[in-house]
Amino acid sequence: MIYLDNAASTQIYEEVLNSMLPYLKEQYGNPSSIHRYGRLSRKAIEKARRQIASLINADPSEVLITSGGTESNNTALKGLTGNHVYGHIITSLVEHDAILEPCKELSKNGFDIDYLPVNKFGMVNPSDLQKCISQKTNLVSIMFGNNEVGTIQPIFELAKICHEYKIPFHTDAVQAVGKIPINVKDLGIDLLSISSHKLNGPKGIGALYIKNGIGLDPVILGGGQEHGLRSGTENVANIVGFGKACEIAQNNLQKNISHLEMLRNKLIEKILNNIPEVYLNGHPKVRLPHNAHFTFLGVNGEDLIIKLDEYGIAASTGSACSVNTQKASHVLQAMGFSHEQITGSLRLTVGTLNNKSEIDDAVDVLKKIVHELRAVSPYKEKYSFVSKN
Numbered sequence: 001m002i003y004l005d006n007a008a009s010t011q012i013y014e015e016v017l018n019s020m021l022p023y024l025k026e027q028y029g030n031p032s033s034i035h036r037y038g039r040l041s042r043k044a045i046e047k048a049r050r051q052i053a054s055l056i057n058a059d060p061s062e063v064l065i066t067s068g069g070t071e072s073n074n075t076a077l078k079g080l081t082g083n084h085v086y087g088h089i090i091t092s093l094v095e096h097d098a099i100l101e102p103c104k105e106l107s108k109n110g111f112d113i114d115y116l117p118v119n120k121f122g123m124v125n126p127s128d129l130q131k132c133i134s135q136k137t138n139l140v141s142i143m144f145g146n147n148e149v150g151t152i153q154p155i156f157e158l159a160k161i162c163h164e165y166k167i168p169f170h171t172d173a174v175q176a177v178g179k180i181p182i183n184v185k186d187l188g189i190d191l192l193s194i195s196s197h198k199l200n201g202p203k204g205i206g207a208l209y210i211k212n213g214i215g216l217d218p219v220i221l222g223g224g225q226e227h228g229l230r231s232g233t234e235n236v237a238n239i240v241g242f243g244k245a246c247e248i249a250q251n252n253l254q255k256n257i258s259h260l261e262m263l264r265n266k267l268i269e270k271i272l273n274n275i276p277e278v279y280l281n282g283h284p285k286v287r288l289p290h291n292a293h294f295t296f297l298g299v300n301g302e303d304l305i306i307k308l309d310e311y312g313i314a315a316s317t318g319s320a321c322s323v324n325t326q327k328a329s330h331v332l333q334a335m336g337f338s339h340e341q342i343t344g345s346l347r348l349t350v351g352t353l354n355n356k357s358e359i360d361d362a363v364d365v366l367k368k369i370v371h372e373l374r375a376v377s378p379y380k381e382k383y384s385f386v387s388k389n
């Protein structure tokens, strides 16, 4: 098996799993309990909170633990707007559904939502944000790095504009945390979403960074855990694993970036040099180190994924919704892609546990499959690729 779908989820590290096991076995106390079982669980949570905070240079008191990226995004959007009956949110056309769907709901409730456009590389222009801000604007939410095409947004510039107008700035950094250095203080970020399973931690756990002083209404009410911001007995084992994954990510950040970039660049080079009529999507340079996204003209991306899977290679089109609902990628549409370009898209995302020979093997298989699919493609007359192959 060659796993090249690390933007969807990553393999849990052995060390992370081992850190969790005691909390699934003998250390099962409820962190709210006063006795020593409870105190041990509480201590473990607070250690994890420090590990999570440290990765993004936050104070532990600024870390709200959630069930993952989706909940963090929902909490940021709904928590900040909860006490307003109307208002204005600015986001972008290329956000994950975990931003777009809560925005849709807020819009039904009377909020105005503006979606900033992107250029052909999937990048937002900060001057578009400046023009869009009004007196009604309560929140700006622009993702850090795109989950489909990997483009990194100009976060510092966007946050700076928000601060000029005293508007809180949220970023969905699910794909970026642990992959690139992120310092929330230097970047001027007010709220930031993280997901554990994207950085070799367990699934169903994540965090929302909330800068001290930002007031947020709770979305989940009950026993008052997480300082009343998120009720419910904490998932101690997952929190501990998430903390450990953050610690490992922080200690190995530069080494991991070099490794991911080396693999990703090799992948891009080999594909572009060995397969005709292939285009790299997203920004050529300002992109997440683990992301490579292509259009193979004359091929259906989903056919590619199915064929790759037969050879034991895990890949994706990059757009989760396209798998479930056959909907064309809204990200590629926003980048101005034609239907044919969207249809031929494939996302390959490397992880810290991949190696060079896997890249060689994957490209050999990909070349063969693309050739076979193109031979029966309805577009085969349109391009020169059959003869070139």
Ligand SMILES: Cc1ncc(COP(=O)(O)O)c(C=O)c1O
Binding pocket: 007, 008, 067, 068, 069, 070, 071, 096, 098, 143, 145, 146, 147, 172, 174, 175, 194, 195, 196, 197, 204, 205, 206
């Ligand atoms: C950019 C982005 N935001 C949010 C999410 C959702 O995160 P989670 O799976 O932790 O709910 C994902 C996951 O694919 C993502 O890529």
